[in-house]
Every structure is written in structure tokens, then in C-alpha cells.
Amino acid sequence: MRVLAAMSGGVDSAVAAARAVDAGHDVVGVHMALNRAPGTLRTGSRGCCTIEDALDARRAADLLGIPFYVWDLSESFVQEVVEDFVAEYAAGRTPNPCVRCNERIKFAALLDKGVALGFDAVCTGHYARVLRGAGGAELHRAADAAKDQSYVLAVLDADQVAHAMFPLGDAPTKEQVRAEAERRGLPVARKPDSHDICFIPDGDTRGFLADKLGEEPGEVLDEDGAVLGTHTGTYGFTVGQRKGLGLTRPAPDGRPRYVLSIEPVRRTVTVGPAERLAVGELHAVEAVWSAPEPAGPVEVHVQVRAHGEAVPAVAEVVGGGTGEGTGEGVRVVLRTPLTGVAPGQTVAFYAGTRVLGSATISGTVPVAG
Template sequence: MRVLAALSGGVDSAVAAARAVEAGHDVTAVHMALSSSPQSCRMGARGCCSLEDSVDAARAAETLGIPYYVWDLAEEFEETVINDFVEQYQLGRTPNPCVRCNEFVKFRELAERAKALGFDAVCTGHYARVEEGPNGKQLLRARDLLKDQSYVLAVMGEEELDRVILPLGDVTSKTAVREEAEARGLGVSNKPDSYDICFIPDGDTQGFLRARLGENTGNIVDPDGNVLGTHRGYFEYTVGQRKGLGIDRPAEDGKPRYVLETRPSTNEVVVGSATLLSIDTVRANELTWLATDDQGEVLTEISQEMGTDDDQCLYAQMRAHGRAIPVVGLEKTTETVKIRLGEMVRGIAAGQSLVIYRGNRVLAHAVIEFARREGEWK
């Protein structure tokens, strides 16, 4: 099989490509250059897309003896990921740029180009599994749940699922991957992981948004509308945030305040007690349902002993490394889904990804529109 392997320059993609070669595939490597100024895209372990990464990717390809190319996708990345990130914050939402990148760049753009060039599949170093089920391919959590990335891959469509190879889905730990990289002489075994938002390498998201959107002073208010302080831009805040609120006046009960919502129409940030963050009902749109043979039927009884590997139970995950929460109610149309959770969850924001699982199998992905306590729907 002709396979196009995405080499980021890190240890995971290098080992994934090596496994694809070892499996007997005809592998060609490609490095996706996502930044127009790559020399500024790495600070310590932060970020990716640096010149160092492209050099490391080329070295890994040379070690493996496979062809290597660099694709300049900076324009596509700017348009579909960075611009969307800014626009979503401007709308008062909390986007997940990694999901967006995987949807439009690392899979859709990569898969379309691979297909046009005659490749049968693409190979990446993501930690998740694609396995053949009774009714076709299934996307599953990785064996190593601490590294599992099925959450950010759930946005893939059925066609992409049929044309992707994920060789690291069965590994037991990142340590095992590093040891394998060293044994293969790939030269990236001790390279640190990238983290945070790759296009904000200094980690200052507020400063990045302020530079793009400017300052827009407004009020910080409590749920009753009482003014507690001011802010420099509602887009610098996200639901659940506790630090950096800049409020001198303490709450009446002396407990911390948290961001409950941002209101672009009035340029306000609403803060309140932690109890007001707790929700049990979520509505989401832009629904992608991956499992054609499982339409999300919910168990009538949920046992407290059920773990996330119970293949009968329905679960919802709303953060990349968040806990899977049992789902006790689900209603959906072709584009939207509404779920009721089996327990209260705090700090869920519009714009975040909702991923629905049956045990460890991914059923669907949607973008959260809003979250409430049951009975509070407007």
C-alpha cells in the first residue's frame, strides 16, 4: 500500500512512519510547514513548526530511507486555524485550535492531496486506534489512555477514517515510543513534547488576542448586573477562569469568583460562584456522526461502578484531557445533538468540542453551543 506519512519532526510521527515502513508499506514522508516564520515558533518545549522540526523530520526520513518533501501550508493554517481562533473568541466562544487543525489541515488537506497523488492512506503519530468493526472502520481510544488523542481526531469524517493509519494506537506508554525511537536511531528520542497553542509560542493567549483585536474596555459584572470591575476585552476571558480577573471587591461569602460567561453584545464579563458553573445539559451543533451502526441509544440505568471502558455505556468528553462523563439522555438531528449528563460538570464553554463515546469507541463530534442546568434552557 502506498502511504503518505506526516512527519512533524517529533518522536511520535517518526516512530509511526518507521512502523509503517516495517509493515511493508511504500512510504513517502511529508513535513507540513504551518508557519510563515518558522524560526519564531518554538520556545523550549512549546509550539511546533520550527526550523528545528523540519530538520529533525528530514533526518528521520533519511534514516528510514524514504522520500521526503516539505509542503507549505502556512496560508491554509492561517486561514482555517488562526483566523478562526480569533473570530471564535470575538464571538465569546472558547475554540479548540488543535481540533480545527486536525480537521482542516492535518487530515482534510493532507488526505485530499494524498488521494490526488495516488496514495492509499495517510499515516500520523496520533495516539488513537482505527480498527475494523462488524460494519466498517471504528475510531477507538488509544491503549495508553494518558496519551489518548481520539478527542481531537473525532472530527474526522468516514472517508478520512477509511484512509488513515495510526501505528501508535496500541503502544503502552510514551516511554516505550522514546525507547523505540532510540533503538531505531531516529535521533529524536529525547526531544520534548510540544504543548499549548503552537502559534502562540510564548503562551500569552491574552496578549495574542489583544494584538489582533485591540483593547475594548468594558465591565465585569455579577449575575445581577452589579459592576465589580473592568476588563480590557471580554475576549481575554473564558468560562471557568478564576485567575486574573482583577476584581478588588471580595465576594460576600469570601469565596473565589469564576467567569460564568462573556457577552460580546454588551462587552461584559459575568462572574460568580463556583456552583453557578455546574451544568448537566449540553447542546451542540456541527454534528459529525462517525458510527453509522450506533445511533447513541442510552442505557436506562447507569452504575457508579462503570468505567470508561464499559462498552455498553455512553460517555461525553468536553475537554481534550477531561474525564469521560456518563450520558443519561440524548436527542439528535442531522446537525445538532443535546445530551443530559449523569452528573454535574463545571466550566463548559461554547466553542469547545463535545465528543461522544460508547465505551472507548468514538461515535460523534459536535461543537458546544451552550451548556445549562436542566430546566434553565432559554
């Protein structure tokens, strides 16, 4: 097969490309330039898509003896990921930019361009597995549960999964991948993993949003509507948050309080006790299925965070969407309540290790009240 290997400049994508070469594929490496400031330098594990990352990717491609190109996808990245991130927070939701990047850049923009150029698959360093059989390609969890990245790939549809290649899916541990990189002589073998949001390398999400949105002062309320404090923007909060609430007085019972809901139009943040965070039902919109769409209620496990616990639930596709948003809706009744679930998060659906699909959470129903 002709394979387009996405090479970020990290150890995972370098080893994934090497394994694709070993498998006998015709591999071409490509580094996606997503940063509008190409001279940006990397600081330890913070930041990505820097000039150093591009150089590291080129060195790895040279060592593997494969052609290498840099594709400028920065405009698409800004529109589809960064601006979406800002708009979601402005609307009181909590997005996952890594999910959006995989959906709209790596497996939309990159894959579409690769297929148009005659490539059969896109290879990345994600820890997930694609199993191919008579029923087609299936997306599954990685062998290493600690590194499993199937959650951020749950937004892929069936055609995208069919054109995806994840050579690290069967790797027992990340340390073994690093050891393999050292044996191959790849200079990125001990390069630190990237953490935090790549386009906010200093980790100050609230400061980043404040710079984009400006100050929008409002009030922090309890569940009865009493004013407990003020804030400079609802975008500085997310459901389940405990610290940095700016409260002027403690709760009558002395217990901690958490963000329960965010109303960006009224510019209010409502806080309350921990037990009010538990939800028993999710409403989600814009469903995407890599497996056949369920025809009725189906027993699944659902996951709402990249490394969160998967809990049993019953999911049912409902016409016309549920809650706010557009597109096909899904109603999810949780067998085990989840806490701190925010609109805007992705809910991924699993049957065993297989990813069935995903949707964007538009609303929740608390267990209490």
C-alpha cells in the same frame, strides 16, 4: 498500501512512520509547513512547525530511507485554524485549535491532497486506534489512557477514519516509544513534546488576542448586574476562569468567584460562585459522525476536554440544530454534571472505547437555577 506519513519533526511521528515502513507499506514522508515565519526557532517544548522541526523530520526520513517532502499549508492553516481561533474568541466562545487543525488541515487538506496523488492512507503519530472489521473502520481510544488523543480526532468522519493510520495506538507508554526511537537511532528520541498553542509559542494567549483584536473595554458583573470591575476585552476570559478577573471587591461570603458567562456584544463578563458552573445539559451543533448516526436517544459517555473525564450521558440528534450555529444539532443530558463548560468547546461521544462522533457546544443548561 501507499502511505503518506505526516512527520512533524517529533518522536511520535518519526516512530509512527518507522512502524509503517516495518509493516511493508510504501511510505513517503511529508512535513507540513504551517508557520508563516519559516525561520522561527523552537524554544524547548514551546512552538512547533519551526525550521528545526522540518530539519528533524528530514533527518528521520533519511534514516528510514523514505522519500521526504515539505508541503506549504501555511495559508490554509492561517485561514482554517488561526483566524478561526481569533473569531471564536471574539464571539465569546472557547475553541480548541488542535481539534480544528486535525479536522481541517491534517485530515482535510493533507488527506485530500494525498488521496488525489494516489495514496491510500495518512499516517500520523497520534495516540489512537483504528480497528477494521466487517462493519468498516472504527476509531477507538489508545491503549495508553494517559496519552490518548482520540478526543482531538473525534471530528473525523467515517471516510477520514477509513483512510487514517495510527501506528502508536497500541503503544503501552510514551516512554516505550522513546526507547524504540533510541533503538532505531532516531535523533529525536528525547526531543521534548510540544505544549501550549503552536502558533502562540510564548504562551500569552491574551496578549496574542489583544494584538489581533485590539482593546474592547467592558465591565465585569455579578449575577445581579452589579459592576465588580472592568476589562480590556472579553476575549481574555473563558467560562470557569478564576484568576485574572480584575475584581475590585471580594464576594460578600468571601468565596472565590469564577467566570459564568461572556457577552461579547455587550462586552460584559459575568462572575459567580463555583456551584453555578455545574451544567446538566449541553446543546451542540455541527455534528460529525464516524460511526452510524444515532436514530434516537442513545446512552454514551461524553468528553469536553482533551484530557478531561468522560461522563455518562444521553445524546439525541435533533433537527435544525440547537442553540446558535448551523448544521445538525445534538442535545446531551448529562448523567453526571460537568463544570466550566464553554460554548465553542468540542464534545466527543464514546461507546466504550469507540469514538462515535463529535459536535461543537453552542449552549449549556446550569444545574442550579
